[in-house]
Amino acid sequence: MATDAARTPQHFIRLEDLTREQLDDLLDLAARLKARPTNDALLAKSVGMLFFRGSLRTRVSLEAAMNQLGGRTIELTAASDAWELETREGTVMDGRAPEHVRDAAAVLSTYVDALAVRPAPEGQSWDIDRRDAQISAWAKHARVPVINMDSAQWHPLQALADVMTLRETFKRPAGRKLALVWVHSPRPASVSVAHSLLLAALREGLDVSVAHPAGFDLDEGVLDEARSVANERGTSLEMTGDMESAVRGAHVVYARSWESLADYGNPTLGANRRGRHAEWTVDERRMALGDDARLMHAMPIRRNVEVTDEVLDGPRSLVYEQAANRLHAQKALLSRLLR
Amino acid sequence: MATDAARTPQHFIRLEDLTREQLDDLLDLAARLKARPTNDALLAKSVGMLFFRGSLRTRVSLEAAMNQLGGRTIELTAASDAWELETREGTVMDGRAPEHVRDAAAVLSTYVDALAVRPAPEGQSWDIDRRDAQISAWAKHARVPVINMDSAQWHPLQALADVMTLRETFKRPAGRKLALVWVHSPRPASVSVAHSLLLAALREGLDVSVAHPAGFDLDEGVLDEARSVANERGTSLEMTGDMESAVRGAHVVYARSWESLADYGNPTLGANRRGRHAEWTVDERRMALGDDARLMHAMPIRRNVEVTDEVLDGPRSLVYEQAANRLHAQKALLSRLLR
Amino acid sequence: MATDAARTPQHFIRLEDLTREQLDDLLDLAARLKARPTNDALLAKSVGMLFFRGSLRTRVSLEAAMNQLGGRTIELTAASDAWELETREGTVMDGRAPEHVRDAAAVLSTYVDALAVRPAPEGQSWDIDRRDAQISAWAKHARVPVINMDSAQWHPLQALADVMTLRETFKRPAGRKLALVWVHSPRPASVSVAHSLLLAALREGLDVSVAHPAGFDLDEGVLDEARSVANERGTSLEMTGDMESAVRGAHVVYARSWESLADYGNPTLGANRRGRHAEWTVDERRMALGDDARLMHAMPIRRNVEVTDEVLDGPRSLVYEQAANRLHAQKALLSRLLR
Incomplete structure (x- = not known):
C-alpha cells in the first residue's frame, strides 16, 4: 500500500481506499492466513482502538487478529474520561474539551x-x-494508519470480509446477481454496512438489486457513486420496493436492517415507519425465488424477525463464514498496513 | 483430555469434568510450571473472557497465566452493551435481546x-x-472449550488450586480430616466454592466435616452427590451445627462464608439469619482444637470477621499459597484444554 | 537498582528513588531503546495497572512499552467493584471494604x-x-516493584521523560536556566508534575525560576527539599510572582497549570482565585524574552489558554518529543525494575 507522500500514512476509511491490485493482494493473503493462521509478522506492533460506541465482533476479531500475528491491541477509550476532544482549529480551549x-x-x-x-x-x-x-479528523492528524471500525457512512472491515466470502463461494463473482434486501428489526442498524456492500459488490462485477420499503433510500451521494461504479464495471444496479422481485434469480441474498435516513434524528417517526413493514423477513419461500441463492448477513441477527431459523441454520447460510472471514481479512489488512 | 466426539470440545464446568487421570496429569504439570513458570505452549492462542459479574483474582490470574504461556486473554464484556443474549430456541426475537x-x-x-x-x-x-x-447454554453452542469462572453451583478453578494446595501440603491427603466451616460475613459469598471443595476433598480421600448454623445447608443435590462420592471412596462425611466439633482433630480448616439457600432471593431474611451467628469466626483457640491444623480460605477475606489476623498471618495459614496456586493450576488447565 | 534487603523490591514512587548512577544508566538505555525500539527483555512478564483515576498517555505508553519488550500490562481496576480496600491494621472488617x-x-x-x-x-x-x-500502602505490602503513575505529590514517570528530553535537547543541561511557569486553565492539574520537575531540574544542575500568582505556592516540604538540592548542586532557585521575570534569559519554559494548595478542597475559592489570572498564558512575545527558549509541557494542553497555537506548533515546542519520550524512558525503567 504505497502512499503518495512519505509522510501520509495509508488509511482505511472506506474499502475504496484500496486499489484493485491492493484488494486482490490483500484477499490472497487473507486466504493464505486462513490456511496458516499464525505468524510473527506484527511482533511487538500494536493497534490503538478508540470505541466511541460499543462493539463485539469488530473488537474481538481485531484483538484476535493482532494476537495471532504476534502483536496486540490497546484499548484507548477505557478508564478515561478525557475523550471530549476539541476538533475546531484555532479555538480558545476554555470550555469542556481538555x-x-x-x-x-x-x-x-x-x-x-x-x-x-x-x-x-x-x-x-x-x-x-x-x-x-470525527474519523476524518483522526485521519487528518494521525501519523499512523487510521482504520474505520464502522462510521456513519462506511463499514469497510465488514465489506472486506464480505468480498472475501463472495470470492470463496463463487469462483467468479462477476456476473452473479446479489439482492441487497432491507429487513425489519425493532432496532435497525445504520446504513454503513449496506453502503459499503453496495459499492463493493458492484466493483466485484455483480449485478445488484436493492429492495426496501418507501422511505428507506440509501444516501443519495452513495447511490450516485454506485451508479457510476456500475457504469464503469458494466454491471446493473436496480432499486425496487418489492423484495421478491429483487430476490428472483439472485445468487446471493444479503439481508440487512437499516434505519430510515428520511426520519434520521426522529426515532418516533422511524419506529412508526418500520412498524408498517414487519413482513420484510427473509424466509425459505423467498429464498427459493433465487437461483440456488445463498444468504449473507453481517450480524447480529434477530432470528425469526430479520431471517428465519430455517434459512439461518440451513445449507444456504453463509453467515458464520462471513463472521469468520472478518478475522482472516483483518489479519491481511493489518499485515499490509503495519508492515 | 479426550472427547467423545471430535466435534465436542472438552469443557471445564465443574472439577468432576476431569477424570482422575486427567486431574493427576494436570496437577503434575502445574507443579512443573510452578518451578519453571514460562513457556510458549500457547503462543498466539487466546481465551475470550465473559464477565457478567466482577472479578479480581480469577481474571488477573487467567490473564497472567495466558501471558506466561505466550498467549493472551480477550475481554469480551467490556465496551459492549450487546450482552443481553436470547437463550430460548425458536423464539421470534422482537424484544430486547439483539x-x-x-x-x-x-x-x-x-x-x-x-x-x-x-x-x-x-x-x-x-x-x-x-x-x-447460562453457562450450560454457552457450553452447548460453543465450538471451543468453555471454562467456568464461578457459577451459582461450582467454582472449579478454585477447587483445582485447592486440591493442588492439599497435595503440596500433605504428601498423602487421603485419610486426613478437613473441616469445612461456615463463617460470618456481612456480605456472604455464594455456595459455589463450598460445593466444589466438598466434592473435591472427598474425591481426594479426605474425611470431611461440614459445620454451619441452621438454615445454611448446602444444595441437597450436591449433598447427595457428596454422600455417593464418600461411599465410593470409603471416606466419611458428616454435617454438624457445631464448629468446634468439626474442627476437632482436623488437619485442615477451610473457612468460607456462604449465603443461606433457605433465604435465597430474600436479602432481609438472609441478613437477619446471618446476624444471629456473628460468633462464627475462626480464631487461634478454635484452630488449636485441630491436629496441627492448617487454614485454607479462597479469599477475599474479611479479617477479624471471618478469620482473625493472628491465624491469617501465622504459620498455620495456607491462604497465600492457595491464591498463588490459582495461577499455576490454571496454566496447566489451559495448556491441556487448548493444546 | 539494588535494594537494601533481598525481600524489599525497588519501588519507583518518586524520581529521587533512583540514585544518580541508576538515572544515568536508565536514560542511556532509554536512548538506545529509542533507536532500536523492540526486544524480548520482558518476555512473559506483566505489569498490573491500578487506576483509581482515569489516564490516557500514561496508560497507553505503559501498555505499548510492555508490548514492545515482549510483555504485557494487565488492567486490574476494570470490571471489578471490589476496590474499596481496607488500609487500617488490625481492624474488624465488618464495614464496606471486602x-x-x-x-x-x-x-x-x-x-x-x-x-x-x-x-x-x-x-x-x-x-x-x-x-x-494510598500508594505508600501498596509499596509497603507489595512483594514486587510498585510504580507511581501520578500521585498527589509526584509524577516520576513524567519527570523521567522530562529529564530525557532536557538531556537530548541540551548536550549539557547543567548551568541552563529553566522557568517553571504557572499557566491558567479552567480545570487545573495537580501539583505533582511541577513538584517532580522542580526537583529533577535542580538535580540536573539547572537554575530554576518558578513563577506563579499569589496563592499558588508549591508544597512547603517540597520547596524545602528543592532548596536543599539547589544548595547541594550549587544551582539557583528563585520564586517570583512575575512570569516575564522568570522567562527572561531562560533556555526552557516549562508551562503547567496547577491548583492552589491554599484553596485545596474548596473548588469555589479555587475557581475565583484562578479567574483573576487568566492572562497567565505562554505566547510568542513572552517566549521571546528567553535565550532561544524551548517550550515544554506535560500535556494535555488547552490551546490558546495555557499556551498559544503559535508557540505550540512552532519550532520552539518540545511537547511532542516529551510525550514520545514517555514511551522510551518507561521502557528503560521497566527493563531495569523487572529484570
Whole structure:
C-alpha cells in the first residue's frame, strides 16, 4: 500500500481506499492466513482502538487478529474520561474539551502503529453525520494508519470480509446477481454496512438489486457513486420496493436492517415507519425465488424477525463464514498496513 | 483430555469434568510450571473472557497465566452493551435481546481458542439458579472449550488450586480430616466454592466435616452427590451445627462464608439469619482444637470477621499459597484444554 | 537498582528513588531503546495497572512499552467493584471494604511482576493528601516493584521523560536556566508534575525560576527539599510572582497549570482565585524574552489558554518529543525494575 507522500500514512476509511491490485493482494493473503493462521509478522506492533460506541465482533476479531500475528491491541477509550476532544482549529480551549484531537492524534501516533476508530455519530442530522467528520479528523492528524471500525457512512472491515466470502463461494463473482434486501428489526442498524456492500459488490462485477420499503433510500451521494461504479464495471444496479422481485434469480441474498435516513434524528417517526413493514423477513419461500441463492448477513441477527431459523441454520447460510472471514481479512489488512 | 466426539470440545464446568487421570496429569504439570513458570505452549492462542459479574483474582490470574504461556486473554464484556443474549430456541426475537447465544457462541468460537464465562445468577430462586442455565447454554453452542469462572453451583478453578494446595501440603491427603466451616460475613459469598471443595476433598480421600448454623445447608443435590462420592471412596462425611466439633482433630480448616439457600432471593431474611451467628469466626483457640491444623480460605477475606489476623498471618495459614496456586493450576488447565 | 534487603523490591514512587548512577544508566538505555525500539527483555512478564483515576498517555505508553519488550500490562481496576480496600491494621472488617490492601497486594504480587498505581487523592485536605498514603500502602505490602503513575505529590514517570528530553535537547543541561511557569486553565492539574520537575531540574544542575500568582505556592516540604538540592548542586532557585521575570534569559519554559494548595478542597475559592489570572498564558512575545527558549509541557494542553497555537506548533515546542519520550524512558525503567 504505497502512499503518495512519505509522510501520509495509508488509511482505511472506506474499502475504496484500496486499489484493485491492493484488494486482490490483500484477499490472497487473507486466504493464505486462513490456511496458516499464525505468524510473527506484527511482533511487538500494536493497534490503538478508540470505541466511541460499543462493539463485539469488530473488537474481538481485531484483538484476535493482532494476537495471532504476534502483536496486540490497546484499548484507548477505557478508564478515561478525557475523550471530549476539541476538533475546531484555532479555538480558545476554555470550555469542556481538555485536549485537541490534533494533539491526541499526534501523541498516540508515537505510541501505537495504527489507530482503529469507531466514531459515534451525533444522530441528529444526516446532513451532518454523513460527513464522517470525527474519523476524518483522526485521519487528518494521525501519523499512523487510521482504520474505520464502522462510521456513519462506511463499514469497510465488514465489506472486506464480505468480498472475501463472495470470492470463496463463487469462483467468479462477476456476473452473479446479489439482492441487497432491507429487513425489519425493532432496532435497525445504520446504513454503513449496506453502503459499503453496495459499492463493493458492484466493483466485484455483480449485478445488484436493492429492495426496501418507501422511505428507506440509501444516501443519495452513495447511490450516485454506485451508479457510476456500475457504469464503469458494466454491471446493473436496480432499486425496487418489492423484495421478491429483487430476490428472483439472485445468487446471493444479503439481508440487512437499516434505519430510515428520511426520519434520521426522529426515532418516533422511524419506529412508526418500520412498524408498517414487519413482513420484510427473509424466509425459505423467498429464498427459493433465487437461483440456488445463498444468504449473507453481517450480524447480529434477530432470528425469526430479520431471517428465519430455517434459512439461518440451513445449507444456504453463509453467515458464520462471513463472521469468520472478518478475522482472516483483518489479519491481511493489518499485515499490509503495519508492515 | 479426550472427547467423545471430535466435534465436542472438552469443557471445564465443574472439577468432576476431569477424570482422575486427567486431574493427576494436570496437577503434575502445574507443579512443573510452578518451578519453571514460562513457556510458549500457547503462543498466539487466546481465551475470550465473559464477565457478567466482577472479578479480581480469577481474571488477573487467567490473564497472567495466558501471558506466561505466550498467549493472551480477550475481554469480551467490556465496551459492549450487546450482552443481553436470547437463550430460548425458536423464539421470534422482537424484544430486547439483539443476538442469540447460539450465534454469539458460534462466532466467538471462530475468534478465540476457549471461552471463560462468569455467569450472573438472577438471585431470585435457587431452584432456577441451581441449574446453571447460562453457562450450560454457552457450553452447548460453543465450538471451543468453555471454562467456568464461578457459577451459582461450582467454582472449579478454585477447587483445582485447592486440591493442588492439599497435595503440596500433605504428601498423602487421603485419610486426613478437613473441616469445612461456615463463617460470618456481612456480605456472604455464594455456595459455589463450598460445593466444589466438598466434592473435591472427598474425591481426594479426605474425611470431611461440614459445620454451619441452621438454615445454611448446602444444595441437597450436591449433598447427595457428596454422600455417593464418600461411599465410593470409603471416606466419611458428616454435617454438624457445631464448629468446634468439626474442627476437632482436623488437619485442615477451610473457612468460607456462604449465603443461606433457605433465604435465597430474600436479602432481609438472609441478613437477619446471618446476624444471629456473628460468633462464627475462626480464631487461634478454635484452630488449636485441630491436629496441627492448617487454614485454607479462597479469599477475599474479611479479617477479624471471618478469620482473625493472628491465624491469617501465622504459620498455620495456607491462604497465600492457595491464591498463588490459582495461577499455576490454571496454566496447566489451559495448556491441556487448548493444546 | 539494588535494594537494601533481598525481600524489599525497588519501588519507583518518586524520581529521587533512583540514585544518580541508576538515572544515568536508565536514560542511556532509554536512548538506545529509542533507536532500536523492540526486544524480548520482558518476555512473559506483566505489569498490573491500578487506576483509581482515569489516564490516557500514561496508560497507553505503559501498555505499548510492555508490548514492545515482549510483555504485557494487565488492567486490574476494570470490571471489578471490589476496590474499596481496607488500609487500617488490625481492624474488624465488618464495614464496606471486602478486602485488606495487605491481602490484595500480596496476592497480586504472585500474579504480576510489578504493580503500577494511579491513586485517587481524597481532595479534601492537602495536609492529608500530601502524605500519599494510598500508594505508600501498596509499596509497603507489595512483594514486587510498585510504580507511581501520578500521585498527589509526584509524577516520576513524567519527570523521567522530562529529564530525557532536557538531556537530548541540551548536550549539557547543567548551568541552563529553566522557568517553571504557572499557566491558567479552567480545570487545573495537580501539583505533582511541577513538584517532580522542580526537583529533577535542580538535580540536573539547572537554575530554576518558578513563577506563579499569589496563592499558588508549591508544597512547603517540597520547596524545602528543592532548596536543599539547589544548595547541594550549587544551582539557583528563585520564586517570583512575575512570569516575564522568570522567562527572561531562560533556555526552557516549562508551562503547567496547577491548583492552589491554599484553596485545596474548596473548588469555589479555587475557581475565583484562578479567574483573576487568566492572562497567565505562554505566547510568542513572552517566549521571546528567553535565550532561544524551548517550550515544554506535560500535556494535555488547552490551546490558546495555557499556551498559544503559535508557540505550540512552532519550532520552539518540545511537547511532542516529551510525550514520545514517555514511551522510551518507561521502557528503560521497566527493563531495569523487572529484570
